[in-house]
Amino acid sequence: MxxxxxxxxxxxxxxxxxxxxxxxxxxxxxxxxxxxxxxxxxxxxxxxxxxxxxxxxxxxxxxxxxxxxxxxxxxxxxxxxxxxxxxxxxxxxxxxxxxxxxxxxxxxxxxxxxxxxxxxxxxxxxxxxxxxxxxxxxxxxxxxxxxxxxxxxxxxxxxxxxxxxxxxxxxxxxxxxxxxxxxxxxxxxxxxxxxxxxxxxxxxxxxxxxxxxxxxxxxxxxxxxxxxxxxxxxxxxxxxxxxxxxxxETPSNLSPDQQARNAISDVLSAQGALNQKTLVAEVQAHLGSTKIGRDRILRNLAILVSRGLVAEQQGALKNAKMYAVALP
CATH class of the missing domain: 3.40.50.300 (P-loop containing nucleotide triphosphate hydrolases)
Known part of the structure; x- marks a missing residue:
């Protein structure tokens, strides 16, 4: 539901x-x-x-x-x-x-x-x-x-x-x-x-x-x-x-990792499949004044993939990956 x-x-x-x-x-x-x-x-x-x-x-x-x-x-x-x-x-x-x-x-x-x-x-x-x-x-x-x-x-x-x-x-x-x-x-x-x-x-x-x-x-x-x-x-x-x-609204007691995972989920839900570079940029824009670096975003992206919440797919270019919200 x-x-x-x-x-x-x-x-x-x-x-x-x-x-x-x-x-x-x-x-x-x-x-x-x-x-x-x-x-x-x-x-x-x-x-x-x-x-x-x-x-x-x-x-x-x-x-x-x-x-x-x-x-x-x-x-x-x-x-x-x-x-x-x-x-x-x-x-x-x-x-x-x-x-x-x-x-x-x-x-x-x-x-x-x-x-x-x-x-x-x-x-x-x-x-x-x-x-x-x-x-x-x-x-x-x-x-x-x-x-x-x-x-x-x-x-x-x-x-x-x-x-x-x-x-x-x-x-x-x-x-x-x-x-x-x-x-x-x-x-x-x-x-x-x-x-x-x-x-x-x-x-x-x-x-x-x-x-x-x-x-x-x-x-x-x-x-x-x-x-x-x-x-x-x-x-x-x-x-x-x-x-x-x-x-x-993000409460003040969320850790940076939790904020990064929330932002990744929100961006992919709103925009559909994105490549890694675009996803990082959109997540940082989504977070606004909250500064979270590329490495932390990618680390938490990997966690969401391992949990089955984000799907990782092969992109059109060699070694390129696309990410989207995993289908239930």
């Missing part, structure tokens, strides 16, 4: 501290999938940041946390920015009844089948559940009880073929130090073990509209950190959102 991140039939978690804009970020992802446009395109006048291609389809946001009014206001603001009409397959189900409890699996009250029913009813390819803590019934989040909850979510993803993205919380005091990245995900280790991808969202301490997103667990191809900037307008004389979206 979203290239390099959320694949069909996958189980994923996006987590962070309270107030880190996780819900809004994923609502924007839903709107982009419905519109069939890249997620996190660069904002007006900007060339920094990293975007992700989407496969157009229906999206469903299951809200168990914010309430109907807030969920709808946010969804409508995202839809207005993307110019989605009333019939666009962008759906929100807020505070549903009966309440979802993924510890229930008896034949007469099987909630994993209830969840699969929601997905199939809306023919949704991207499904966001907000949030894990309130759909886990009486399971102890810090105990092996969570293995059953995560198994139910995995069953739904594989049965429906949808990409499931579950919002969760970060362990208190979990950023920094010598701990393993995955230790910042709150709860029992069975939560992380069940996932295809876990993304941690952090809000910039000096710029509250800028987010950094880092993969703390990824099966298969690794995911470089990326950034997002929240952009919005209020309705006149109110604090209600009129339009809202996120643009891609």
């Amino acid at each position: 979203i290239d390099e991140l959320f694949e069909a039939g996958s189980l994923n978690v996006v987590y962070g501290a309270p107030g880190s804009l996780k819900s809004l970020l994923l609502l924007d992802a839903c709107a982009c999938v419905v519109a069939g446009v890249p997620w996190l395109e660069s904002g007006p006048g900007s060339t920094t940041g990293r975007s992700f291609a989407t496969e157009q389809g229906a999206a469903l946001y299951l809200d168990f946390d914010n309430g109907m009014r807030r969920a709808l206001d946010r969804l409508e603001a995202m839809a207005r920015h993307r110019q989605l009409g009333d019939t666009a397959p962008l759906y929100v189900v807020a505070m549903p009844s009966p309440w979802l409890d993924l510890t229930k699996s008896n034949p007469r009250d099987n909630h994993r089948e209830q969840l699969a029913g929601y997905v199939q009813q809306y023919d949704a390819q991207l499904v966001v559940l907000d949030n894990l803590g309130v759909i886990s019934g009486d399971a102890d989040e810090n105990a092996a009880d969570m293995a059953g909850v995560m198994a139910a979510l995995r069953w739904v993803a594989e049965t429906t073929g949808a990409a499931l993205v579950v919002i969760h919380h970060q362990r208190k005091g979990a950023v920094g130090g010598k701990q393993r990245n995955g230790d910042s995900l709150r709860g029992h280790s069975s939560i992380e073990a069940s996932l295809d991808l876990a993304l941690r969202v952090e809000r910039d301490a000096d710029d509250s509209n800028l987010l950094s997103v880092e993969a703390t667990k990824a099966r298969g191809v690794s995911v470089d950190p990326f950034g997002a900037r929240f952009s919005f307008n209020h309705k006149p004389t109110t604090h209600d959102l009129e339009t809202a979206c996120f643009f891609g």
Whole structure:
């Protein structure tokens, strides 16, 4: 559904501290999938940041946390920015009844089948559940009880073929130090073990509209950190959102290697196949004032080729190579 991140039939978690804009970020992802446009395109006048291609389809946001009014206001603001009409397959189900409890699996009250029913009813390819803590019934989040909850979510993803993205919380005091990245995900280790991808969202301490997103667990191809900037307008004389979206923007904590890989991906996605000389020049132009040398760009180009994200092909001239985004 979203290239390099959320694949069909996958189980994923996006987590962070309270107030880190996780819900809004994923609502924007839903709107982009419905519109069939890249997620996190660069904002007006900007060339920094990293975007992700989407496969157009229906999206469903299951809200168990914010309430109907807030969920709808946010969804409508995202839809207005993307110019989605009333019939666009962008759906929100807020505070549903009966309440979802993924510890229930008896034949007469099987909630994993209830969840699969929601997905199939809306023919949704991207499904966001907000949030894990309130759909886990009486399971102890810090105990092996969570293995059953995560198994139910995995069953739904594989049965429906949808990409499931579950919002969760970060362990208190979990950023920094010598701990393993995955230790910042709150709860029992069975939560992380069940996932295809876990993304941690952090809000910039000096710029509250800028987010950094880092993969703390990824099966298969690794995911470089990326950034997002929240952009919005209020309705006149109110604090209600009129339009809202996120643009891609490079966060200040990205390493030069990560910036180089992001820029290579962006340039090849936008321009198609390029030879090595042209690619280096275009990447340096894309990075603007961020100075990254030819050797670093070529080293990171080789990494992307080895990961299967960039295809290397023989050019028309002897010893000439052409590079393009690898086809899935």
